[in-house]
Amino acid sequence: MYTLPKLCAALVTPLDARGAIDTSTLSQHCAWVLANGCDGAVLFGTTGEGPSFGLTERMRALEGLIADGIAPSALIVGTGCASIEDTAALTKHATDQGCAGTLIHPPFFFRPADDDGVIEFYSGLVDQLGSEVRNIVFYHFPEATGAGIGIRTIRHLLSAYPGVFSGIKDSSGDLSATLEYVTQFPELSVFTGDDNLLWPVLEAGGHGAITATANLLPAELFEISEGWRANSPSARAAQSRMELAWVETLLKLPVTQAVKEVLAHRSRNGNWRTLRPPLRPLSDADQQFLAARGETNFWNFPT
Template identity: 30%
Template structure:
């Protein structure tokens, strides 16, 4: 069983966070009503945090105004049931600061700030970028380490230095570097969130605060149940839940299509708010959607049998 000394308490943005899709109408416009209905469902199912306008939320193809409107609408829907973390990271420090201030005004509780992409700044410039954003507003920051997309790693030593900033409080970890993650956990009080669904239990077991999950859009209760089992000392059940989740994690996250595409395809097939993806992304075809739906139904059937 975990103790208060094992991980940051309480986590700054909750434990069970969903990287929520951004619903669009059939014409491709922002679907605020759909976003509110989806956010309400996720909060009711145990997500105590929602990440808006992240990778899964199609942040590269939504406008600044849409990002702010989304925060305002979701806040109205969930109230204080879930923390709202707004993705504001861009390739431009000045633009990132503008988005951070807008998210704060719109009602966000925190900011997700990805390493600037394409320009591949060295570590000293990367550190300066994050400090400038943190200095510019009053919200706490989660740094988003996902070098496969940005081309730039936030190195462990850089994270250790940044941990001295009072508003840099967390990391969304998609680094696939377990050694580096443990180094930062052992040397700082930063709250780590597993950003890759297949690593949720592994990172939680070594002291992470929780997760930011794409798959949670579809099965919001699954990983929350996993954390609860681990916290209760039932590590065997937690391990079984993580292994069982692979039946959906693999087709959604590792089958060649972006997670945004697979998530929206599956949500749409289930009659839940999603809508189309924005170009350059393209919708999943009928075959892929059918396979995703079969995987979801198989996981749901197995869960029902195990509870019987």
């Protein structure tokens, strides 16, 4: 099994003016986060508008990243779909490309899904993939998918399919739930989806973070990961900055749109604001709120 990266940007997906994936800009952005504090990146998660893209688009974008020099060992690919067949196709493709892992949520739309239904989904997926399947990271985000990944579900799947599942990303925002995963499943790499929770998750023995803010402030995550154990001043400062960036700013806005708005300002490339339906750009009021952070150079806007 591959070693999963610890600090991952949940990459936003840049689009050109026609709405097609801009693989060149995606590669440049991915290279930037990897050079500035992250050791990994997640493609086509929630922040990356994953469900809004077709299978072929997602496969070609991954191939383009790798062709542009992004190491597949640094990439975790969001491959979750509503059907087992589509999820299997994307997961096999990412595995064949040599990616570090795949991030897979339970199927959405038919909600609420109970534990047995979630177990059957993952079991069907693993059975269809066969002996080559590895390094699946559970994606627990019930607010978005309508289905949680409970302790019983994980325990059953780990027993039924040893060596297949290697981690879990918890985007519930509930620290106690994340710490329960750490306690119950020491064999899994537990990621928080909330920047402000990286410190306590690391203290408890968790693995790392997969976060939206890492698109903008990867160096802060690195400072926390390097300095939390010694409670260093730089780590405390980075933690305060992440509290402001995530809890006091991005969580008050539609997250994907807000991250893209900052990148549009920072790069002076308006195409960053392009979104796939049904997402829409920030309202004028939300843009003004976000710009106020930029005026203090919080987002390192160009001067």
